[in-house]
Amino acid sequence: MPKVLISDKMDPKAAQIFRERGVEVDEITGKTKEELIAIIGDYDGLAIRSSTKVTKDVLAAATKLKVVGRAGIGVDNVDIPAASAAGVVVMNTPFGNSITTAEHAIALMFALARQLPEADASTQAGKWEKNRFMGVELTSKTLGLIGAGNIGSIVADRALGLRMKVVAFDPFLTPERAIELGVEKVDLDTLLARADFITLHTPLTEQTRNILSAENLAKTKKGVRIINCARGGLIDEAALKAGLDSGHIAGAALDVFAEEPAKDSPLFNTPNFISTPHLGASTTEAQVNVAIQVAEQMADFLVSGGVTNALNMPSLSAEEAPKLKPYMALAEKLGSLVGQLAHGSISGISVEAEGAAAELNMKPITGAVLAGFMRVHSDTVNMVNAPFLAKERGLDVREVRHDREGDYHTLVRVSVATRDGERSVAGTLFGNAAPRLVELFGIKVEADLAGHMLYIVNEDAPGFIGRLGSTLGEAGVNIGTFHLGRRAAGGEAVLLLSVDSALDESLLAKVRQLPGVKTAMALAF
Numbered sequence: 001m002p003k004v005l006i007s008d009k010m011d012p013k014a015a016q017i018f019r020e021r022g023v024e025v026d027e028i029t030g031k032t033k034e035e036l037i038a039i040i041g042d043y044d045g046l047a048i049r050s051s052t053k054v055t056k057d058v059l060a061a062a063t064k065l066k067v068v069g070r071a072g073i074g075v076d077n078v079d080i081p082a083a084s085a086a087g088v089v090v091m092n093t094p095f096g097n098s099i100t101t102a103e104h105a106i107a108l109m110f111a112l113a114r115q116l117p118e119a120d121a122s123t124q125a126g127k128w129e130k131n132r133f134m135g136v137e138l139t140s141k142t143l144g145l146i147g148a149g150n151i152g153s154i155v156a157d158r159a160l161g162l163r164m165k166v167v168a169f170d171p172f173l174t175p176e177r178a179i180e181l182g183v184e185k186v187d188l189d190t191l192l193a194r195a196d197f198i199t200l201h202t203p204l205t206e207q208t209r210n211i212l213s214a215e216n217l218a219k220t221k222k223g224v225r226i227i228n229c230a231r232g233g234l235i236d237e238a239a240l241k242a243g244l245d246s247g248h249i250a251g252a253a254l255d256v257f258a259e260e261p262a263k264d265s266p267l268f269n270t271p272n273f274i275s276t277p278h279l280g281a282s283t284t285e286a287q288v289n290v291a292i293q294v295a296e297q298m299a300d301f302l303v304s305g306g307v308t309n310a311l312n313m314p315s316l317s318a319e320e321a322p323k324l325k326p327y328m329a330l331a332e333k334l335g336s337l338v339g340q341l342a343h344g345s346i347s348g349i350s351v352e353a354e355g356a357a358a359e360l361n362m363k364p365i366t367g368a369v370l371a372g373f374m375r376v377h378s379d380t381v382n383m384v385n386a387p388f389l390a391k392e393r394g395l396d397v398r399e400v401r402h403d404r405e406g407d408y409h410t411l412v413r414v415s416v417a418t419r420d421g422e423r424s425v426a427g428t429l430f431g432n433a434a435p436r437l438v439e440l441f442g443i444k445v446e447a448d449l450a451g452h453m454l455y456i457v458n459e460d461a462p463g464f465i466g467r468l469g470s471t472l473g474e475a476g477v478n479i480g481t482f483h484l485g486r487r488a489a490g491g492e493a494v495l496l497l498s499v500d501s502a503l504d505e506s507l508l509a510k511v512r513q514l515p516g517v518k519t520a521m522a523l524a525f
């Protein structure tokens with residue numbers, strides 16, 4: 001039974017769903033990195049929010065880990081390249097808390113416009129300072145939206161409802177989408193110069209880090225009010241403090257900080273500064289949404305191989321997964337076979353699908369081919385990291401679907417480009433379930449690829465099989481299955497034998513000395 005650790009506070013629905021789906025679950029929150037490292041080796045899945053940092057060290061200790069599920073959106077607390085390299089799928093729940101977070105940004109905008117926290121504190125202190133608090137109206141003001149994705153779009157919609165004008169800076173926002181949203185697409189400098197309020201809704205990336213730098217803050221309109229419900233690193237906090245102190249910035253509301261938990265920020269107690277402790281996603285509704293979604297997605301993956309909302313792997317629905325499973329087993333075996341047989345530098349690999357296979361989602365099939373192919377050289381390769389490793393190694397990967405009718409109802413062919421030309425192997429599924437090799441380097445042969453195997457290329461000549469049988473028998477090697485194929489009578493023949501024990505080099509050397517043998521290799525699946 002797969003086992004998941006929930007390491008951040010999550011709605012109880014998550015644990016309930018895991019259990020209902022046959023996944024064992026432990027909820028242990030508030031662990032330090034060292035404490036997490038000490039226990040993570042026991043788990044197949046890790047369900048987190050923003051507190052748990054899934055670093056390289058944590059991943060290195062997570063020897064069984066297959067999936068990290070983020071009950072929320074931002075995944076800047078997960079080292080995704082390290083997870084990909086370790087073959088761990090990283091998923092998030094991209095929509096479950098977007099409305100809630102957009103509403104928090106709007107709440108902070110109102111709070112800034114009317115100085116609600118200060119007015120509240122003053123009133124409850126018995127001061128009744130009616131003349132101290134003079135707000136601004138939102139109607140007709142310009143809201144500058146940095147990032148017009150899911151949350152930014154909802155913020156824009158609500159702001160338009162408040163009769164604000166919305167200008168948006170987002171390099172990926174198309175003019176058509178801007179029209180659909182009712183916002184004006186502008187460049188960053190224009191936004192900075194025109195906005196009365198600025199709200200940030202981008203992920204934290206190398207491009208967005210410090211997007212409101214000292215230099216950019218200096219370009220804002222005097223009296224601007226700034227809201228950040230996205231990520232702390234987007235704003236230079238020292239420059240923000242200076243802008244508030246000088247009065248250039250009329251107010252700032254931060255839900256997120258460069259360093260969290262933020263316990264003694266220089267911004268604290270600055271007039272017109274409001275803060276909340278990363279509460280953007282904290283509503284009952286959003287937390288139930290993300291808890292259910294993350295648990296469903298992780299259970300799908302751990303129980304049936306379905307992949308949804310993964311950031312480092314193509315999607316594979318829970319309905320598709322069972323259909324694709326035998327194909328992935330076939331693909332992995334074919335990848336492994338070419339990986340073991342094709343020596344020397346390989347510059348490209350192509351995966352072709354014919355018949356029923358051509359109707360399927362090919363990405364997982366290709367991932368499995370690459371995993372099988374590269375696992376020959378490294379034990380840590382799997383479906384998740386194989387495409388990344390292939391890219392890193394400059395391997396040219398192609399996918400081809402044929403709609404022609406072939407000899408088999410379904411066929412997957414894997415070809416590699418080697419120095420000696422293209423080498424290809426092909427396989428089918430018997431009864432839609434059992435992987436079977438049907439072609440090896442242009443020779444028709446039917447074989448299961450399983451366990452220890454002996455691969456021989458020889459000149460087809462009478463008496464060879466008997467001599468081979470005796471050689472193996474004398475060495476105490478029992479033959480399980482025996483598959484033979486040849487180009488033409490008396491021509492080159494291929495033999496694939498499954499044997500009950502591993503073959504050692506001295507036995508292979510003896511086989512190579514048999515008359516007519518060109519190649520003899522041990523294979524393992």
Ligand SMILES: NC(=O)C1=CN([C@@H]2O[C@H](COP(=O)(O)OP(=O)(O)OC[C@H]3O[C@@H](n4cnc5c(N)ncnc54)[C@H](O)[C@@H]3O)[C@@H](O)[C@H]2O)C=CC1
Binds near residue numbers: 170207
């Ligand atoms: N405070 C909180 O509790 C929460 C914070 N968040 C944060 O909000 C962020 C945004 O969430 P979504 O809208 O769902 O993400 P999204 O991916 O739908 O939208 C992000 C937008 O930012 C844009 N973008 C990327 N690079 C940019 C750049 N250099 N300049 C301007 N725009 C750029 C993208 O094109 C995209 O449209 C998340 O990445 C997360 O960090 C999300 C949920 C809760």
Ligand SMILES: O=C(O)C(=O)COP(=O)(O)O
Binds near residue numbers: 049050071074280
């Ligand atoms: O979903 C996100 O990106 C968030 O920042 C929400 O964070 P949280 O789950 O509340 O720690």
